[in-house]
Amino acid sequence: MTQILKTGKELDALREKLKKQRESVKQTITICGGTGCHGYGCQKVIDAFRQELASRKLEKEVELRVSGCHGFCERGPLALLAPSGIFYQRIDVADVPAIIEKTVMKGELIDKLLYVLEDGKKAAHEKEVPFYARQNRLVFANNQRINADSIEDYIAVGGYAALPKALAMKPEAVIDEVKKAGLRGRGGGGFPTGRKWETVRKAQPGEKRYVICNADEGDPGAYMDRSLLEGNPHSVIEGMVIGAYAIGANEGYIYVRNEYPLAVKNARIALDKAREMGLIGKNILGSGFDFDIIISRGGGAFVCGESTALMASLEGKIGEPRAKYIHTAEYGLWNKPSCLNNVETWANVPMIINNGSEWYSKIGTATSKGTKIFSVVGKIKNTGLVEVPMGVKLREIIFDMGGGIPNGKKFKAVQTGGPSGGCIPESLLDLPVDFDELTKAGSMMGSGGLIVMDENTCMVDIARYFTEFLSEESCGKCVPCREGVRHMLEILNRICKGEGKAGDVELLEEMSEAITDASLCALGGTAPNPVLSTIRYFRNEYDAHILEKRCPAGACKALINYSVIDKNCTGCTACARVCPTQAAVATDKPAQGAIKGKVNPKLKMHKIIDEKCIRCNMCFEACKYDAVQIK
Amino acid sequence: MMLIPENEVLKQELKGVAERYDNKRSALMPMLQMVQSRHSRISEFAMQVIADMLDIHPVEVHGVVSFYSFLNSEPKGRFIIRLCRTISCSMQNKDRVARQLENDLGIEFGQTTGDGKFTLEWTNCLGHCDEGPALLVNDKIHVKLTPEKVHDILEECRSTFGLHAAQKKEGGNH
Numbered sequence: 001m002t003q004i005l006k007t008g009k010e011l012d013a014l015r016e017k018l019k020k021q022r023e024s025v026k027q028t029i030t031i032c033g034g035t036g037c038h039g040y041g042c043q044k045v046i047d048a049f050r051q052e053l054a055s056r057k058l059e060k061e062v063e064l065r066v067s068g069c070h071g072f073c074e075r076g077p078l079a080l081l082a083p084s085g086i087f088y089q090r091i092d093v094a095d096v097p098a099i100i101e102k103t104v105m106k107g108e109l110i111d112k113l114l115y116v117l118e119d120g121k122k123a124a125h126e127k128e129v130p131f132y133a134r135q136n137r138l139v140f141a142n143n144q145r146i147n148a149d150s151i152e153d154y155i156a157v158g159g160y161a162a163l164p165k166a167l168a169m170k171p172e173a174v175i176d177e178v179k180k181a182g183l184r185g186r187g188g189g190g191f192p193t194g195r196k197w198e199t200v201r202k203a204q205p206g207e208k209r210y211v212i213c214n215a216d217e218g219d220p221g222a223y224m225d226r227s228l229l230e231g232n233p234h235s236v237i238e239g240m241v242i243g244a245y246a247i248g249a250n251e252g253y254i255y256v257r258n259e260y261p262l263a264v265k266n267a268r269i270a271l272d273k274a275r276e277m278g279l280i281g282k283n284i285l286g287s288g289f290d291f292d293i294i295i296s297r298g299g300g301a302f303v304c305g306e307s308t309a310l311m312a313s314l315e316g317k318i319g320e321p322r323a324k325y326i327h328t329a330e331y332g333l334w335n336k337p338s339c340l341n342n343v344e345t346w347a348n349v350p351m352i353i354n355n356g357s358e359w360y361s362k363i364g365t366a367t368s369k370g371t372k373i374f375s376v377v378g379k380i381k382n383t384g385l386v387e388v389p390m391g392v393k394l395r396e397i398i399f400d401m402g403g404g405i406p407n408g409k410k411f412k413a414v415q416t417g418g419p420s421g422g423c424i425p426e427s428l429l430d431l432p433v434d435f436d437e438l439t440k441a442g443s444m445m446g447s448g449g450l451i452v453m454d455e456n457t458c459m460v461d462i463a464r465y466f467t468e469f470l471s472e473e474s475c476g477k478c479v480p481c482r483e484g485v486r487h488m489l490e491i492l493n494r495i496c497k498g499e500g501k502a503g504d505v506e507l508l509e510e511m512s513e514a515i516t517d518a519s520l521c522a523l524g525g526t527a528p529n530p531v532l533s534t535i536r537y538f539r540n541e542y543d544a545h546i547l548e549k550r551c552p553a554g555a556c557k558a559l560i561n562y563s564v565i566d567k568n569c570t571g572c573t574a575c576a577r578v579c580p581t582q583a584a585v586a587t588d589k590p591a592q593g594a595i596k597g598k599v600n601p602k603l604k605m606h607k608i609i610d611e612k613c614i615r616c617n618m619c620f621e622a623c624k625y626d627a628v629q630i631k
Numbered sequence: 632m633m634l635i636p637e638n639e640v641l642k643q644e645l646k647g648v649a650e651r652y653d654n655k656r657s658a659l660m661p662m663l664q665m666v667q668s669r670h671s672r673i674s675e676f677a678m679q680v681i682a683d684m685l686d687i688h689p690v691e692v693h694g695v696v697s698f699y700s701f702l703n704s705e706p707k708g709r710f711i712i713r714l715c716r717t718i719s720c721s722m723q724n725k726d727r728v729a730r731q732l733e734n735d736l737g738i739e740f741g742q743t744t745g746d747g748k749f750t751l752e753w754t755n756c757l758g759h760c761d762e763g764p765a766l767l768v769n770d771k772i773h774v775k776l777t778p779e780k781v782h783d784i785l786e787e788c789r790s791t792f793g794l795h796a797a798q799k800k801e802g803g804n805h
Contacts, residue, residue, distance in 0.1 A: 039762050039774040073761045220717040223758035258664075258701045259757050261770040297664060299699025302755060316659030316685075318698045375760060377719045383761035415718075449760070451719055465718050469755065475698075580730075616727070 004278045007286045008164030011155070018156035025063040027104055030080040030144060034069025034231065035262060036384075037076035041093075045077050048096040062104055065153075068143040068231015071385040072131055075115065080126065080144060087126040088113040131382050134401050136363070138371050139347050140387045143231040148266050151273040154234040160279055162353035166242040167287040174246040175201065178349065180357035182369035187214055187305075187342030188417065188446045189522070190368070190435035193349075196339060199329040201247045203337035210333045211244045211252040212340040213293075214310060215267075218257065218302040219418030220469065222449030224373040224385055225343035229256070229263040232347070233270035237293065239346030241280060242353060244291045247339050252293040255310055258300050268295055302473035306521050307332075307340045309475065320477045321521035342447070344373060364390035368434035372448055376402045379409065379454040388433075395429040398452060409454040412553075413537070417446025419466045420526035422533025423459065442533045444526070458555035459538040460545050464492040466530035474524065481524030484515040488531060497558040500546035505535055554630040557615040561631050562608045568593045568627035571603025575619035575628060583612035584619050593625050641666070642680055649684045656685055659695060663702055672706045700754070708743045708750035710788045713767040717756040720763035728764050731778035735785055748792065749785075 005011045022028075031037075031046055046066055053059050070078050075089035079099070086103060088095075088110070095113060102108040114122040115129050126132045146153035154160065166174050179194025200209060213236060217225040229236060240252050256264050271293055274280045282290045296314055303309045304319040311333045313319040332338025348370060352360045361369050368390040374397060377383050381403030388397060394414060398404070405411050413423040422443035424431070431437050435445050453462065471485040488511055491504055512528030519525045535542060544550045551559040564575075564584075571591030575584040585608075590601035608619065608628070620628045645662055652658030659681065666677045673696050682689040696702045714720075714729055733739055736749050743750040759765040762774040766784075773784055 035759060035772060035774065036762050039759075217758060218756060220756045221719050221760045222756075223760055226758040257758075259754065259767065261767075261772070296660065298701075299660065299664075299695075300701035300754070301699050313660065314657060316656040316695070317691075318694055377760040377763075378722055385761075451760075457722070462718065465721070469717075473755065616730075618727075 002273075002276045004276070005285060006278065008167070011160060011164060011285065015155050015158075015161070018152050022063075022156050026061045027084075028063040028065055028082045029099075029104070030065045030067050030082065032068075032070040032076060032078040032144070033066035033148075034073065034076075034227065036069060036073030037078060040076040040090075042077035042091075044093050045079075045091050045096065048093045049100075052096050052100050056100060058100070058104075062100075065147055067146060068148045069227045069385065070144045071140065071227075071387075072129075072382070073384045074382045085125045087115065087124065087129065089115050131384065131386070131401050131403070134396060135387050136371050136389050137387045138351060138363075139228070139235070139344060140232075140373060140385070142235065143227070146232065148231050148233065149269055151234060151270065151277060151279075154232070158354070159234055159350070160238055162350035163238055163241055163279065164285055166245055166353050167285060167289060171201065171246045171248060174242060174353070177357045178246070178352055181352045181360040182357075182364075182367075183345065183348055183352060183360070184368060184435060185341060186344035186348070186372065186447070188219075188420065188444065190445060193341060193345055196329055196341070197243065197247050199327070200249075200337045200339040203330040207336055208251070209247060209249045209337040210339070211240055211247065211249045212310070212314070212333065212338060213240055213252070213254040213346055214305065214307070214340055214342045215254055215256040215260070215263065216298050216305040216310060217260075217343070217447060218305045218473075219420075219447045219449050220466075221375060221377050221415070221451040222418060222447040223375050224448055226260050226263050227385055228343050228347055228373075229254075229260070230266050233263075233267045234274065235347040235350060236267075236343055237270055237274055237280065239349035240293060241284065241291055242349050243339060243341070243346065245287075245289055247337075249339065250290050250292070252291065253314055253333075254293060254295050255298060255304070255314060256295060257298045264295060264297060271295065301475070302469075303475045303521075303523055306523055308521070310340065311338060318475070320475045321523070323520055344448075365432060365434045367436050372433070372445070374433075374448045374450050376450050376452065378415075378450075378452040379405055379457065380452040381406050390434045391432045393430050393432055394424065394450075397433070397450065398429070402452065405452070405454045409456065412453045412455050412457055413459065413462075414453065415443075415451040415462065415466075415530070416449070417444040417529075418449050419470050420444060420522065420529055421446045422529045423453075423462065423537060424533075425537040442536055443529070456553050456555060458496075458551050458553035459534045459541045460492065460495055460551075461553075461555050463531045463534045464489070464496055467492055467527070470523070470527045474527075478518075478520040478524060480515045480518040481520070481527060484511055484519075485524070485527050487511065488515075488528065492531070495542065495545050496551075496556045498545070498549045498556075500542075502546065504546055505539070505542050509535065560615060561610055562613055562615065562619060563610075563629055563631065564605070564607050565627050565629055566592055566605060568625050569605045570595045570625050570627070571600065571605055572625070573603075573606070574622040574624065575606055575608075578618040578622045580616060580618065581612050581614050583609045583614070585609065593627060595625075638676060641670075641677060644669070645677070645680055645684060649681075654685060656687060659685060659687075659692065663692075663696060667702055671709065671711070673702060673704050675704070678704070700752075706743075706747065709748050709792075710768055711750045711752060713752045713754035713757075714740075715755070715757045715759070715763065715765045715767075716753045717760065717763070719760035720765060723763040725764040727778055728766070728776045728781055731781040735781060749788070 077091045079088045123129045145157050175197045183193040184190040301319045304313045306321045309319040309321040373387045386401050467489045471489045474481045476482045570593035586604035589605045591603040591605045648662045649658045666673050678692040682692045757765045759774045764776045765774045
């Protein structure tokens with residue numbers, strides 16, 4: 001039977017009870033049930049644990065918890081043992097009996113499941129792993145302590161503690177606290193959250209108002225909002241209830257992308273549970289304050305992440321943005337004052353109320369407070385989510401936590417801020433990451449996606465990719481974005497095909513200026529950023545494509561040829577076997593390359609027939625003797 | 632059991648959703664999504680019914696259907712496969728997976744197989760950038776794809792087309 005909570009005291013009592021229950025269990029095994037680990041087969045590991053515990057009759061003493069994403073998706077499936085704090089990675093079903101037998105029952109470590117540090121030593125605890133050690137997990141902290149389906153877990157670890165505290169305060173005081181904390185919107189723009197709340201509260205007195213959670217996380221390379229909503233939906237809900245109380249709203253929406261089925265499911269379960277317990281709904285905790293949340297699924301349009309387009313979509317209209325001189329804080333959803341914040345922003349709110357603005361404002365830099373979650377993806381060793389205080393250097397994120405570039409390749413650039421951001425070259429890696437510094441470098445914070453590129457990534461191709469993305473996702477309402485971006489894409493396509501003309505770069509720059517100035521919304525206004533920033537830092541690559549018809553990174557298919565280096569070819573036939581178009585074939589000549597120091601002249605040297613080659617790169621990857629070259 | 636024409640069933644279902652939103656326009660997206668998920672397309676008949684219920688012009692409904700990529704008026708396959716074409720998936724050999732899909736299904740992106748079972752489409756970021764390439768089969772996500780895995784995924788889909796499933800489908804179309 002679910003208990004309906006009528007006062008804050010009842011909530012506290014329940015928390016104490018749940019805490020005791022948690023403590024009475026001698027040991028817990030927390031397994032990451034994030035989608036990343038699912039990809040590695042964590043479900044089988046979970047089932048194996050369950051079986052093993054049942055067969056040893058340990059179910060009462062050892063609790064098995066399936067949590068949300070731990071962030072270190074590269075090394076899944078992951079398990080965290082409490083209270084010992086032992087951290088195991090890359091667990092296989094076959095390891096399960098040993099973990100129970102040795103670690104859980106005897107406290108012994110299993111060597112092969114430990115994370116190996118760079119110096120060859122092994123790390124037994126999470127905090128010894130560099131990926132975790134450098135992070136400051138505040139928003140993400142609970143992701144690995146709770147089961148996403150369980151409101152009890154969230155309450156036990158201190159969840160919904162901020163809610164009664166906020167409800168006991170005056171709404172203005174709540175806004176003041178958020179203002180003093182210096183929280184800024186995590187969705188990209190970085191607008192001060194407290195100021196937004198204040199505007200919404202004061203706008204159109206007496207009218208209905210709304211709070212909205214923007215979970216339409218469309219930036220390529222960013223997925224922290226998905227992880228939060230999947231792993232700890234209650235933190236977002238709690239933030240929204242507090243926000244709604246502060247601005248005086250009784251109705252809220254969570255707008256989730258259709259591409260995130262699990263986030264929709266978990267958020268829905270969380271809302272039902274919160275409603276059952278009286279944490280949303282009528283007369284929340286006896287305060288007389290009513291508030292409920294509806295989940296709304298998007299239709300697969302990137303532009304709906306823009307605030308006005310999102311509201312149009314909620315109203316059942318086409319997701320087209322409108323001009324920004326009318327602020328949504330004053331005239332938003334159904335022309336009523338609306339407070340729209342991103343998932344991560346909402347999840348920050350309970351923390352501020354719990355610990356106070358003074359505590360919060362000590363984290364971060366002068367103008368950007370708190371922590372920010374980044375998703376580090378692309379050509380990097382440890383892909384995953386990292387939460388760091390604002391002001392950390394990009395170099396630290398990429399090289400210390402991310403572990404640098406794999407396969408001994410050289411770092412070239414990092415794209416921050418998704419399609420509205422820009423590429424940052426190596427020379428600027430010591431830039432502290434905060435809202436203002438990144439804007440100065442010609443990029444932006446965006447939602448926090450970091451796409452790392454190595455020497456084999458062509459910067460013109462990257463600019464082309466983002467421009468293509470934006471030209472497809474342009475809603476088509478205003479001409480500069482609809483037509484301008486399309487024309488920029490045509491120019492970039494031409495350059496990548498080796499048909500670039502002198503003056504193309506200048507033309508791109510000129511068009512960018514017009515698009516930036518004349519577009520209606522931020523999507524169009526920032527659309528030229530990827531092109532502008534790559535021109536700014538990698539002009540030489542554009543010139544190589546246009547003037548020399550050459551792709552220095554060897555990525556643009558029209559500008560490269562595959563060939564065999566005769567003296568390296570051993571005649572092993574690996575390239576011929578993988579080639580899908582029979583472009584890699586044997587010749588009559590004997591092979592010259594040596595296998596294990598021996599040349600076998602019976603084997604035939606291979607060649608690549610250029611007319612048949614589709615530049616799929618399979619032969620290059622298949623060749624073990626560096627005999628295939630790209631020129 | 633009484634036989635009710637399919638169109639009537641659809642009307643009843645839609646009515647339920649519309650009422651939950653007080654027959655306001657904000658019901659439009661949930662109604663469309665419901666029709667889409669049950670019938671894998673939004674027919675002109677459904678659009679007209681929705682327009683009548685919400686008291687808006689059918690053209691507006693059609694406009695919304697054509698704007699969002701997850702809604703479609705033309706029939707699509709039973710399984711809609713959406714491969715992520717984001718840059719991070721591209722960096723992890725998305726092209727090879729794409730080619731495998733095209734070869735196995737014998738169609739190109741944007742097309743539906745002749746038997747109406749599969750539709751192949753591109754999608755933008757699925758938010759699994761750390762474990763790409765990723766694809767979505769209807770509501771189910773698959774990550775860390777390789778050409779070999781493509782085969783398994785397609786087989787898994789095909790296996791739901793047993794004799795029983797086929798009979799049920801024919802029965803519904805009388």
